[in-house]
Amino acid sequence: QVQLVESGGGLVQAGDSLRLSCVASGRTFSSYVMGWFRQAPGKDREFVGAVTWIGSTTWYADSVKGRFTISRDNAKNTVYLQMNSLKPGDTAVYYCAARLSGTNVDDYQRYLYWGQGTQVSVSS
Numbered sequence: 001q002v003q004l005v006e007s008g009g010g011l012v013q014a015g016d017s018l019r020l021s022c023v024a025s026g027r028t029f030s031s032y033v034m035g036w037f038r039q040a041p042g043k044d045r046e047f048v049g050a051v052t053w054i055g056s057t058t059w060y061a062d063s064v065k066g067r068f069t070i071s072r073d074n075a076k077n078t079v080y081l082q083m084n085s086l087k088p089g090d091t092a093v094y095y096c097a098a099r100l101s102g103t104n105v106d107d108y109q110r111y112l113y114w115g116q117g118t119q120v121s122v123s124s
Contacts, residue, residue: 002026002113004096009118012086016122020081022096022115029053033101034079036070037108038092038120047106048094051079059105064090086122093117 008020022034035050049060051070058070069082079096097111104110 002098004098004113004115006094006096006115006118009094009120011121011123014087014122014124016086017082017084018086018120020083020094020096020118020120022079022081024077024079024096024098029077029098031101032098033105034070034072035097035099035105035108035111036079036081037095037097037111038090039095039117040092043092045095045108046092047108048081050105052101061106083120086120088122088124091121093119 003025005023006020008018012018030053032053033050036048037045038048039045047061048064049068049070051058051072067085072079095117096115098113099111
């Protein structure tokens with residue numbers, strides 16, 4: 001059974017940093033893309049970024065480019081989302097997701113597995 005478990009969310013002030021973690025288990029993810037999405041109240045789920053499990057190809061939404069960094073530790077089966085210079089607009093529930101490699105990594109409907117989400121709140 002595939003499980004994705006996020007952690008690391010919390011309440012911070014604008015300008016602070018947070019690092020989210022996503023521990024993956026239940027299968028081999030070598031041919032997968034790991035994505036991060038977020039959803040604020042009343043808004044659609046939004047792509048944040050993604051990384052290939054093999055190699056280090058990354059993608060980022062324009063809204064987070066230069067502030068957020070995705071990385072992974074294969075030995076720990078863990079993907080990270082380092083978030084710097086946080087803004088109130090970054091407030092959302094953040095989800096980790098997994099899909100097979102392919103195009104349109106920003107399309108949440110192509111992701112097969114999802115974590116339960118972790119809340120990130122940024123105060124001004």
